[in-house]
Structures are given as C-alpha cells and as structure tokens.
Amino acid sequence: MTTQHFTPSRLTLARMRRGLSKIELASLIGVTPRMVTAYEGGAGSPSAETLAAIAEALAFPEEFFSAPAIQPIDPRGATFRSLSSMTSGQRDAVLGAGTIAIDVARHLAARFTLPPASLPDYRGHDPEVAALELRAQWGFGARSISNVVHQLEAHGVRVFSLSQECADTVDGFSVWSDGIPFIFLNPRKSGERGRFDASHELGHLLLHQHGEPRGREAEHEADRFASAFLMPRETVVAMAPRLPSIESILALKKSWGVSTGALVRRLFDLQLISDWQYRSLCIEIARRGWRLAEPEGMPRETSQVLRKVFAAIRAKGPTARAQFAKELSISAGELDALVNGLVPVVVPGGSGTSTMGKGPGKLKLV
C-alpha cells in the first residue's frame, strides 16, 4: 500500500539534513537507490512500511514527509565560512538544517510580529566604508557593540545555530530567503569568535547579497567588514598601545569583544604594528594555545528574539513547545538543534542554573 500524501521534496530535504547520499539511505531502509530516486522525483510514493523505515532512518516524524513542500536553500545563494573543505554531505546537512530553520522562522513570523528586515544594500562598497556607514546608520558612532546578535535581530536578521554535526567544518553561513536575511552560527565557538562570525556573515549579507564576488575574495571582504564593524579605526588608534605586548593585547581585546587574533590582525591592517611585530604576536598567540581556546573569554551571545518567542510559547503550557514542533512536523530535538546555544531549552530533569519563566522542567543553555 502506497502513502496517500507524500511530498517528494521533503524526502530530499530530510536526507540532505542527515548528510546522506541516496545510496546510503537506500541501504538503510532496504530499497534500491533507484527507488529512492523515484520517491524524490515524484515518480512513486513509498509504502507505509517504507515510509516508517525512512522516518526512523532519518529521525523525522512520518508527518514531516506529507507536509507542504518547502523551498530549499539554493546552494549558489549561500556563503559558507568553512573551517576546512566540506564534503557534499556536510554541505547538504548545513543547507538542510538551514531550510528547516527558515520554515521555523516562517511559522514564528505567523505567530509573532518580528522586527522587519532593514539592512542596506552595500554591494560594490569598500568593506571598511560599508562598516563605517552601517555603524553611523545604526547610531553606534565609535562605541563598542555590546551585543552583536541582538543588534542583528533588531534589524530583522534571523539568527539560528548550525547543526551540531556541522560544527567541526563550518564557522557560519548566511543566506537571503524571500527578502529575509538569515545567519547561522557555530555554537561551539568562543563568545569573541561568535561575534566575529556574526559580523562576517552580516558583511556577506550587505556586501554581496549572495551574488558576486564569491570564494576567497568574498571571504576576505567579509573579514574586513567584520573587523571594521567591531573595531572602528578611530577607537583602535586612540587606545592601541604603540608597543603592544601580548599582555596588553589580552587586556585590550575586551574593549571590543574580539579575539586576540582578530585584534592583532586589525592593528596590522591599520598599520599600527609592523610586519615583524604582527608575526611575533601571531607566533606568541599560537604558542600559548590561544587560537584553540580564547583566553579570558566572554560568554557567547544568545538570541533575544528566540528567547522571547519560546518563552511566549512555553507560557501557553508545558506541551506548547512540543506542539509547535509538531506543527512544523519536526521533532522537539530537531527544533532544539536549531537554537542550540542561542536560547535556554528545556532539559528534562536538567539541573541548569539559567532558569527563566515558569513551568515544569529546567531551562538550560546548551
């Protein structure tokens, strides 16, 4: 018996989300790869038994596969900041999670009035100039940004987490979807790196609108934007020591909430330190292991929008969050993965200290 309501693109999405090839999925559910191709191409629907096997193999509720089609993220429209070269499976997993996050955001926008997108178009701008203009437009002046994620959200950017399985390969990624800018951040990064990654992705959204240029040139421009956005030239020149020691870099980085490496690079780009000083400081940072673990790190920034909307959902009752996930035809775990590190989530029997709101269970920032 075949399934009455089956949405082929949902199978593709779920398979991508898990980073599986058609051959791998076929092997897991005991069918031929050609049958998987047929299911995904709409040439055939799986039987109820096969659908159950698919749902189990891909860890999605069966309802997920009969829900309305979702427009997948176009890989050409997304910019990745990769830690290393990604496999196609890893890229698919990131894009699959991103597509689901966009669907979550669409459902949230139907329930709540969220800040409208208000990012200027800086295509063709020099990154340093664009950062300066944005700081002026957002009323920052030369002040340090107290919370980058909150500023992004206040200007309509939807911020989500990268899925855990991609955390070793991707720093972050961003995409425009129906005029809404999205940023996905790696929840394993230090607070400082998270701020830089968020600013880097903002640079892509503004400077490239996910068109040209691409590759290394685009990454370099986004880095320059992030650096200038977080560390305005005016204040760096006024505060950076003429003879920066590694200890002074450590003290100074707190003024802008950046990593030691990012600050040293900014000093070099602004020609405040020599090539020799730059190399010496980089060697010292590496020697002390600060590239892997940021010293005297700041806490990671969390999402204000997600915290508030999930608090509002939770306030409707202990099962409201699960009900919301059900509306999306995804598991509560899948939903949690998208907000991992950005918002406190309920951990059954957890002993989290970061509690908020009322209701059963403990809230814990995971």
Add this chain to the structure above:
Amino acid sequence: MPRLTDPLDVIPALAELTLNEELLMEVIRRGEALRNSATANHPRTAPGLFFWLETVRALRDVLPGSRAKVRESFETCVCPGERDEIAVLSGDRATGTEMDPQPKYPKRRTMAQEAIVRCQMPLFSQDDVVRPAGPRLWFLLVRREKDVAIAELSRPEAIDDAGRVVKWATRIVLRPVAVSASPDTESRTEYTEPVDIDIVPAE
C-alpha cells in the same frame, strides 16, 4: 670589569648605593607601565619619552634621601650620601648580556658631553681635562624584550668623545622585570545601549 649577576654579589653592591633590587625593579615597572600607555595617537617618540620621564620620577620617588640633579639636559638622581648619582637611559641589545652595552642618549651630543664630565674621566683626545669632583655616575640601562624589561645598573669607567662607553667599571645586572599590560582601557570603553526587541503576538 666585574659583571655581577649572582644575588650574593648584587645585593651588597646595590646596598652600597643605598638601593635594593626590588626597589629598582619597581622603578622599572612604573616606567614601563607608562611606556605601555602610549597609543598610536601619541607622537612616535612617546613610548621612550614616557618611559624615561616616569622612571626618573619613580627613582627619585622611591629612593629616600635622594635628590634630583639637573644640568643641561642631564637629569640624575643623587643617592643619599652624595657619593653616587644615577642617570636613566635606554640600553642597546647588549644590556643585561655578557656583551658590553651602550647607552642610547636622547640628545646624544649634549648628554654625552655631560656624561663624560660626570664620569670624571679624561677625554681620550684631551688628556689635559681636569677631572671634576662629584658623585660617581651610574647608568640605569633598560631595554625591552617583548613583555620583559632587561636592566642593569652600571658604572662607566671610560667614555670616548662620542659618548660611547669604552670601559665599564662595574655592571650590576638585575633580574628581568615582567611588564604589566596597558592601563585599564576597558573602563574607558563606551558601549552601545542594550537592545530591547519588542516581540508581540500577531493579531
């Protein structure tokens, strides 16, 4: 030329000048802290100047019974008992090492001339110069190596007419001084106001 590095030698040698190593290290620490406060917006000479200004001051501050002595541009601190006086100068890369260091005079000609006179040594080119009476001149030579200041308190025995020390009478090498970070910049930092995003249920 004795080069003293062992605490058993350094301690009594400094005591003769009514000094101790901790006191000198504190003096250097204060000077280096002010050197670190020079920013990119200060003139290029600021780090060295800040260091010199504060170290001279700190030396005079912390050495009880000392007095300031100024002649031309040559600022020294005369130790209690008037037998020794100390000038603060940046040292070259040999400072603190087994090689012979050289002082770096900010106003080379004027200061070198003063040093020659204070050193009570005849100029090699003017053997008939009269040795002036007065305290023995010591140089507190300091050089910076990353986050550490290397220093020695040394007495020149002979200085040539260009101000180069050609012979040292005594060199007292101090322990390296860890240099503290810049003054607190975080408290001077202004931050953007917290954002309160209004989230309301849709109609």
